[in-house]
Amino acid sequence: LELTEQKRHQQKHSGPKAERKKSRKQLGTPAGDDERKRNPKAFAVQSAVRMAKTFHRAQDLKAKKHHIPLVDRTPLEPPPIVVVVVGPPKVGKSTLIRCLIKNFTRQKLGDICGPVTIVSGKKRRLTFIECSNDINTMIDLAKVADLVLMLIDASFGFEMETFEFLNICQVHGFPRIMGVLTHLDSFRNNKALRKTKKRLKHRFWTEVYQGAKLFYLSGMVYGEYQTQEVKNLGRFISVMKFRPLVWQQSHPYVVADRMEDLTDPEMVRVDPKCDRTVSLYGYLRGTYLKNKGQVHIPGVGDFAVADISFLPDPCALPEVQKKRALNEKERLLYAPMAGVGGVVYDKDAVYIDLPGGHVNQQQEEVRPTTELVQSLIGTHTTLDVKMAASKVSLFTGAAALTPGEVEEEEEEEEEEEENGRVWDPETQRERRKAVFTEDDDDDNSEGSSEEEGDEEGESEEEDEEDEGGNKREEEEETVLKKEAKDKTEPKDKQGMKTAPPVKRQKMEEGKEEKEPVVEVPAFADSEDELEMSEEEEGGKGEQESEGEESDLEGEEDEEDGAVEKGDLKPIDSGHCSEEEDAKSKKSNATSKMDEEDKEVEGGELCYESAGALRWKEGLQQKASEAFLRQQRAAPNLRKLVYGIVAEDDGDAEEDEEELGGLFRVSRPEKGKKHRADGVDCSRFDPDAAHNWDLEEMLDSIRDCFVTGKWEDDQDAATLLKEDEELYGDFEDLETGEVHKGKSGKQKDQAKEESDDDEEEEEKLMKVDDETQKNKRLEKKRRLKERFDTEYDDGDVTYFDDLKEEMQKQAELNRAEFEDVDDETRVQYEGFRPGMYVRLEIPSLPCEFVTNFDPHYPIILGALGASEGNVGYLQMRLKKHRWHNRILKTRDPLILSLGWRRFQTIPLYHIEDHNGRHRLLKYTPQHMHCGATIWGPITPQGTGFLAVQSVAGTKTSFRIAATGVVLDLDKSVTIVKKLKLIGYPYKIYKNTSFIKVGCTSCLSSC
């Protein structure tokens, strides 16, 4: 490209024009003022309409800035912030997490396995979760993320995963997203680097928002990112502010960081497929969680929670201190699944990790020899089966190839490249390059360096519309592409070698490793071991070796685990100990009134309080013990309402006596029957003890009326008096006379007197001083109040009022249960977000435990009222514009909605002018349409996304559609146009009767 330089503007330095300018500058009159005087017409109101319009516009813009004020419900001690690190494989996710953890806690972590919680500052904790490339994981984590670190391989550009994840985020509420560019060291020349950065940045901005933060990690030093850059990133994270997301704010959820199988081992032994009881641990987030609710575990299902209890915080924030930085002790790290601190919590045991690197090394050396033997011992399958399943890995640390794959690979590679896919031999997967037409335009205009051309070529490749015109170009590009690939490959390998522990292969491999025989480590299928790199053995290998060395040790470990569990039990203190409460109350109930005793024992009387009171009418005791009752009233009332009922049923059943073993005496039990089959009536009968003919009775409610006595702070007389004190003194400015209020005069007199005999009344003076001071303060306060009301009232708007109201509510929410101890508090409020809780869930399918892989997040999302039910959901849906085919009615679709992912059959429809919903066979190409599914009830306004398949990455863009729930119902009406073929059998002038061939309506459809 040749750009001809345009002639630049030249400023005049001499001549009349320059003179005039100079003179104006020297005079230096304020331009606005002068202009206004000189040319008043220009500044007059030209048109009232326009003025109104401009004013209107200004107001509109102002109003647009407002957000609906919400009650601030963030807890005082918030849960750790969930930082999800996303990106395609081999982009450096684990490395980044490791570096950040090292930056915050000075600890090195091997495998990032499960959530890792750290204390990052005085008021902030972070939970890092690595998100694999699996779309299920991406969907689940997008729902719980507070902050997303989106890693982008700059040497490759955007991949479809990135955009898929962004779209998932958009649908499920948009968490904070920060882009991080890695692999920047692969650029040789600076200009290409700059161009790439700019291009990626702008593309990222269009997707997130203009000015979204994109971080650059320039290169690796000894397998880690540069310390300074990581530190900066860490700072950004630790000062970041978050906006509340609707779904997360209204639903409590737990990202489980520890799992324990509580099933009776004997039951498991008898039936290995029996349902399991599992306890899951994690920080509670979102909002209050009530005990005994329902939770959804994505990928597993809906479950009732048997019990929730809160535990002491394993990764607590530091105590309040004045100093600025955290000390070493406070930089806590908690990652039970990753085995930090030598303890690994597995599903049914707690392992203790032996310290020291030598164990690790030793094992590596031993491996080749033992492996063969081990594999011989642990043979489960025949040789040819193993051969078929065997894999060969060409490089250490690289994924293995199966024989089948080797055969297919070459053909595939060529095919894929034409589809805009790049086969990445490192990760054994194809990378789906995300390319956009907009970029091309940019690139074209920007210039023509070699790399530029390269990228341009890549981008145009997928562009099918341009394909016809650029055939020749395309060929060129494929060549270039191969070059590019070659370039990236060696670098990747380098990264592999230098990088410390490499993460385990997930999914299938993960499962295989967890083979049924636990004692034999994973060598049975040796392929897995081979493709793992040496370092990886780190945390996991040690555990395995322990198990392998001797059974005895293994048993010891288990015992340890048991002890651990036993130790943990007493800590679980969140149970509501109603029974104990009741017992303790009983023990000191000697002084209780008859009535209350009865309530405690039978719980019967409470239902007929009116009657009971009547019978007690004559009791003299009542008055004498009224005080006692008042003292105890609060707990008793609570117990009366909540305490006793739980024990009721048991008693009732015991009561039934048997006669001759077979028959039961069926006699109507008076008390119980009265209660259970009583009249359902809300009338509250009056207390018969009250005789409203008596004067003292009438007197007891005198003050309820405006005619009665008022409280001091409301009584008109006292208020007037106070006003007199405050505003009584004034000086008449015209005459110079000083008027004094009554109290003022008295005070003056008092002052004089006290001056006279100061020594005598020193003490009295002090008291007097204090009261005076208080009075002065009061006076000041009142004056200020008055001043405020006089002058501040002007611009108080509805919005301000609303905000103030919300503020008040937030304060009340905080203050109400502040001084209540936690155990009582959780009963009233539910468990607060920020608490570390343990949820016990019975009857989980055994696969949850047997296929447990900590790399996949376990999320427990609580369901609101009636969200566990099913019904028809009417939704507004739009096919995603990047999805390359339209969707067909009744084609099964996998939806991610609320916490859930489920497959369903949608019916697409569109609303006609007359308001009816007409069935569509296919979704419109570029338009919204309605969709109706039979699915779980989810609040209206919740976003959803649809994918056609969650397995594999065969399609170019996996998200098929997005939309929002509009309406929930138990029935829907969708109409379909029918074409019926018939023949006329009676013809009148302009009318004919048609006989339709089909006999029933259904057969015609």
Added chain:
Amino acid sequence: MSLGLTYDGCNFFRQRLVLSTLSGKRVKIRNIRSKDDNPGLRDFEASFIRLLDKVTNGTRIEINQTGTVLFYQPGLLYGGVVEHECNTQRSVGYYLEALLMLAPFMKNPLKAVLKGVTNDPTDPSVDKLKYTSIPVMKKFGIDGEGLELKVVRRGMAPGGGGEVLFTCPVRKTLRPVQLSEPGKIKRIRGIAYSVRVSPQMANRIVDSARSILNKFIPDIYIYTDHMKGDKSGKSPGFGLTLVAETLNGTFLSAEQVSTPQGQGDPVLPEDLGRNCAKLLLEEIYRGGCIDSANQSLALVYMTLGQQDVSKALLGHLSPYTIEFLRHMRDFFQMMFKIETQKPSEDERKGGDKVLMTCVGAGYTNISKSIK
């Protein structure tokens, strides 16, 4: 599917079904009058179930042969125009109490025409609900023109023949309330009604009621309402409803109705007036910010609010309310903080008050559609 709950006996029948509908949990009620000579559901309960069926969509109801077991799987609240012939065994208030709880959470604004008995001695009359429940609803942000409760025709106890119109707007969420200061009573209003008897009855009632209440406050006005012709229902009768209004907008009320025709001794209007006035004094003695008949209504609205702290000062908890609190714990896992407030020595403000505090369940109206 969410888990179901099981109960025994027919008592608190409405509570269970209403809370089940709101929470979406199924409920099974067993042993309904199983040991009674006349076992099973009564007509008025069946009528109530039919009403629920009318205002919901997709509700599944199964009743066994003898009517002793009821299974109820709630659908979604639909609302709209509903006309229901209420069984005359109970008054319209019985049905209306439940509708008041459900009405704000419908898909379409409810417009219900309920026909039957408007006033009877067992249930709160329509007048009472009109004077006390509607202000309570307004406090929770359910207001506007759509909220109305009107007695179109009055029908006294045994015969019925009355008609009530209840309309209510829908809300997505309810507002939290802080009702801890009832305020002082500034006026007393009331309505003395008489149908198919001498119109003079109402005046006699008014005079006798005033004779007692005048000792406390001069601002008393009791309307007389004599309905004639087709508006007077099928049975004769008269009654009085009194309402005390405080400065802070609390309404406390009491009512008394003449004994239904052919059921016990007839009462004199003077006695009725005086008794009703005394009942009002009793209600004032109990006090609080919510009338005793509306305790459960206020509590259910507090529960179904946003996740904010709500407070309400109540008088004595009625047995019905106590059971309601237990049911609320079953259906919503909601526990209230219950604090007793004792009046100080020199205060003359009636009996102990109970301050109920809770954090709302974060309930939103899932029926309302957005377009």
